[in-house]
Amino acid sequence: MSHRLVACEHCDYLHVEDDIPPGFVARCARCGSPLYQAQKGTVERPLAFAITALVLFLIANSFPILTFAMEGRTESNTLLSGVVTFWQEGFPFLAFMVALTSIAAPLMLIGAYIYVLMPLYFGFVVPGLRAVWRVLAVIRPWSMLDVFLIGLLVALTKLTDFADVIAGPAFYAVCLLIPATLLMSTTLDPRTIWRRLAPQNLRYATLEDLEELRANAGQTRATGWMTCDTCAFVVTDSAARETGGKCPRCGTHLHHRKAGGLSRAWALLVAAMVLYIPANIFPIMTITYLGRAESDTILSGVAVLMQSGEWPIAIVVFTASIVVPILKIVLLGWVYVATGLGLSGPLRQRTLVYRITELIGRWSMVDVFMVSILAALVKLGNIATVAPGFGAVAFCAVVILTMLSAMAFDPRLIWDRAGMQKEQGMSS
Ligand SMILES: [Zn+2]
Numbered sequence: 432m433s434h435r436l437v438a439c440e441h442c443d444y445l446h447v448e449d450d451i452p453p454g455f456v457a458r459c460a461r462c463g464s465p466l467y468q469a470q471k472g473t474v475e476r477p478l479a480f481a482i483t484a485l486v487l488f489l490i491a492n493s494f495p496i497l498t499f500a501m502e503g504r505t506e507s508n509t510l511l512s513g514v515v516t517f518w519q520e521g522f523p524f525l526a527f528m529v530a531l532t533s534i535a536a537p538l539m540l541i542g543a544y545i546y547v548l549m550p551l552y553f554g555f556v557v558p559g560l561r562a563v564w565r566v567l568a569v570i571r572p573w574s575m576l577d578v579f580l581i582g583l584l585v586a587l588t589k590l591t592d593f594a595d596v597i598a599g600p601a602f603y604a605v606c607l608l609i610p611a612t613l614l615m616s617t618t619l620d621p622r623t624i625w626r627r628l629a630p631q632n633l634r635y636a637t638l639e640d641l642e643e644l645r646a647n648a649g650q651t652r653a654t655g656w657m658t659c660d661t662c663a664f665v666v667t668d669s670a671a672r673e674t675g676g677k678c679p680r681c682g683t684h685l686h687h688r689k690a691g692g693l694s695r696a697w698a699l700l701v702a703a704m705v706l707y708i709p710a711n712i713f714p715i716m717t718i719t720y721l722g723r724a725e726s727d728t729i730l731s732g733v734a735v736l737m738q739s740g741e742w743p744i745a746i747v748v749f750t751a752s753i754v755v756p757i758l759k760i761v762l763l764g765w766v767y768v769a770t771g772l773g774l775s776g777p778l779r780q781r782t783l784v785y786r787i788t789e790l791i792g793r794w795s796m797v798d799v800f801m802v803s804i805l806a807a808l809v810k811l812g813n814i815a816t817v818a819p820g821f822g823a824v825a826f827c828a829v830v831i832l833t834m835l836s837a838m839a840f841d842p843r844l845i846w847d848r849a850g851m852q853k854e855q856g857m858s859s
């Protein structure tokens with residue numbers, strides 16, 4: 432094997448690619464983030480899981496999820512009902528977010544896997560494989576069916592207290608869809624697909640290129656080459672000039688660091704902090720039961736679950752809706768402050784904290800999904816209704832803004848800024 436270079440997506444540390452045993456993950460020597468996995472056989476297994484997921488997705492969207500019976504009346508909901516209800520009740524933002532995260536993004540994710548893996552498996556040619564695989568990286572974080580399932584279980588717990596609820600075929604389809612999409616993603620390292628989609632006679636940057644760059648005086652690591660944000664391909668600046676600043680492997684526009692990294696990340700985080708206040712003050716929903724109206728905020732929703740003795744669900748909701756948003760805002764704030772000040776502190780741990788905030792943020796959508804399910808199901812006129820509240824809009828915005836903030840931040844700045852500080856310190 433040649434001395435191909437691989438850059439860490441989280442700290443930009445360069446490594447020489449090596450053969451690793453199947454099932455193993457190569458990790459960055461500097462920050463510990465995963466670099467690449469051993470090629471796990473063929474595309475056969477992920478493709479099989481993707482097709483299974485598509486069938487389950489179609490079932491999940493064609494049948495009722497829950498059927499709710501009370502006082503001789505019944506009401507059923509499908510995946511789309513929550514979206515329609517939010518729209519009808521004047522909450523277009525919530526309608527859009529629920530449609531994106533529970534229907535559009537999962538479908539696009541599954542569709543992208545099938546569209547790319549099918550031709551690779553059967554060996555035929557279709558256009559736009561690289562564009563589709565590139566879009567996949569963008570939509571992946573917005574696919575939240577797993578979080579939707581938790582929201583569904585919370586809604587179920589709340590409903591069984593005062594009505595009969597029957598799980599429909601779509602409920603079981605959603606339950607099976609989670610492991611199917613999980614297996615689809617975990618049996619395939621997206622980076623191995625980039626190698627297969629690469630143009631023929633693509634030249635990989637090697638150790639020799641790096642040595643040449645280092646030999647040229649004045650060339651620092653950050654200016655001699657770039658790492659593609661999408662496929663992590665290492666491109667020397669001279670090679671990037673030849674392709675007009677685009678990644679020669681996937682076509683993404685290349686840049687040394689995300690534009691406006693720290694200030695954009697801060698702006699989004701501050702907006703999330705501001706909205707966190709109305710998110711907790713205003714009710715996320717109002718339940719009207721036999722003429723008596725009761726509003727629930729995020730916190731009172733947890734309290735109600737505790738009072739009715741639903742401890743496991745109460746702990747899940749408390750963690751997802753209260754602990755995670757606060758933790759995410761505090762941790763991201765700490766990462767940004769430390770990065771802005773160029774603190775050299777524990778950089779490895781700071782990178783890990785950043786990676787954790789990227790993973791946990793989406794779980795806060797549980798309450799938004801719960802409201803979408805309850806509002807769509809409980810529409811029995813004078814007997815019982817659930818109406819969404821402004822708190823749900825603010826809360827959903829907090830989740831989205833913290834996610835966007837983490838995406839806008841370039842974790843490589845953690846290392847850049849600390850290094851800069853050290854150099855300045857040495858020269859003075
Ligand atoms: Zn690293």
Ligand SMILES: [Zn+2]
Binds near residue numbers: 659660663681682
């Ligand atoms: Zn690329």
